[in-house]
Structures are given as C-alpha cells and as structure tokens.
Amino acid sequence: MTFNQIKYFVTVAECLSFTEAARCLFITQPALSRQISAMEEELGIRLLLREHRKLRLTPGGVLLYQRFREILNDYSQAVSDAKTANLGYEGSLHIGFLDVYDISDLFPDVLRTFREKYPKISLSMERYGLGELPAKLYDDSLDLILTYGFSLYDQPDLVIVNIQKFTSCMMLHVNHPLAAKTDLCLRDLAQEQFVLLRDSVCEEGHRYISSLFEKCYMHPDIMWADKMEDILLWVQTNNAVSITSDRTIEGQNPSVVLRRIPMEEAGGHDIAMAWRKTNFNQAITVFMGLLEERLRCYLSRDA
16 A cells, blocks of 8 residues: 555545545546555455445544544654754744834734744844844844845845835824824924934935935934934924834834825835845744745735
8 A cells, every 4th residue: 555545545535525536636536546446455445435426434444534644644744843853943043123113013923833833943032223233144143134124225145035015104292283283294394303313323214214305305403313212212202203114113102103204205115034145044944934924824814
C-alpha cells in the first residue's frame, strides 16, 4: 500500500463521492476508483459500499479512515517539524517600532501566533525615534524595523516591504480654537507656532513637510525637536501645532486631536518593514510570513 493510496482513501471517506474526491485530488475518477479497489484487494476487506448511487463506509472502512487520518496528521506535523529543524527556528528576533506608530491594528495577532508557534525564538520589541531605527539595523542592535518609508530612502543594502499607507494629519490641542473646524486645512494654521522634527533626524521627512508648506504658500514659525515625544509635549500644552500621521498613538491622547490634511500630496505614503540583506536570521522570514498572511486577511476584510 502506498502513501498516496492512504491519502486517496481518506479523501473519498470524507467526500463520500468519487467524483468530488477526484476533483479534490486532481486525478481522474476511474484512476481513483482503481486505487481504492487495489487497496481493498490488498487488504482483503471491503472499505466502501455503494447504495442507491451513494457511498458509505463499512465498519472496517470507518476504523481505517480514523487511523489513516491520524497517520496523515502525524505525517504533516512531522514534515513541518523537520522544516522547522532545518531552518533553525531557534534563537532571537529583535524588532524596533517607530515610537509613535500604533501597532494595535496589524500586530497583536501576528505577535501572538509567532510566540505560540515558535516558543524557542526569543522575541524582543522596543520603540525608537525616526532617526534611530535605521542606525539600529546597521549596528545589528535590531533585526527588523517598522518605520515611515521615506526615512529609508537612500539607505543601502536593505530589504524593504511596504505594509500600510498613511495620510498626514494636523495635530492640535483639543481646546485649540480651530480644533473643531470641520473643513480645516493646512493653510488655516499659517499663523500658528509649529513644532517639527529637525532635518538631522530625517532629511526626507523634513523635505516632505517643507513641500506641503510650499504648496500652501506658507512660511510658518517653526520650533525644532529631536523626538516625537517632545513634539507631543508642546501640542499637549497648547503651545504649538504639528504634523503627524493617521497611524500614530498620538491620536489616542485625549489632549490632542488629529485632522487629516486635505491635499493629494498628504496621502498614500508608505509604512514599511525593513531588514539588512546580510542578516540571514531565519526568524525574520518566519515573522514576515505571518505578517504577510495577516495582511492578506486584512485586505480581504476591507475588500
């Protein structure tokens, strides 16, 4: 008896139809019937009975179906375990997240599944500022990072996978006179005090925001900060406004409100996962596989 015959019999037993089982197995119905007949002849017992054009299992067929199904399950698990052993799914994975990014949408299920399936991989997560994340990849402090795609421009030797889009938002104190304005636009804030990340933190981000101001013919008064936490402090105290994204945890702060910037140039920007091409940690492949599976579910849900 061959392993394929066992698989054929289990499929027929589950479908109780040679036609449907043959379709599932991608073989012809006559070929499937011959394989089942050969099994019955070799074993010396009837496994299936045809009654009024319907199939049913004999008592012996029921018993073999139960045992064979266990064999197939054990086989699949053994193959999975062997692949895991060969790929070396042990060790560690260090992930860095952008300090203001809201991970609650995509990542809880991914992280939970990763820890359940691969308990021998030590997983660590930390938050870092926009300018810190690429540097942490290059000094091998981190295996994977999540950050704004524009912060990775011109960074050499990286694998970059875009996972989400973001739209830029105006961030104001909840009691700011313009916070409740339903048609708020960036030009409305032309006379406000802005607080933004300095260009040394992320040159591309600085150029992007400058281009938004130019589109609106704005030359606002700007204070410069090194960290998003510092920016949030100024906005929380109602002493400045800022620009952030709709994917941040800042929007959960009761002291501030986010208003999308109604400009085409403000939307459709990438949030990306990145790692070094020379980092061959197999845990990266495992984690990204789970994340991409979650993304497919996420996209089908929104379709």
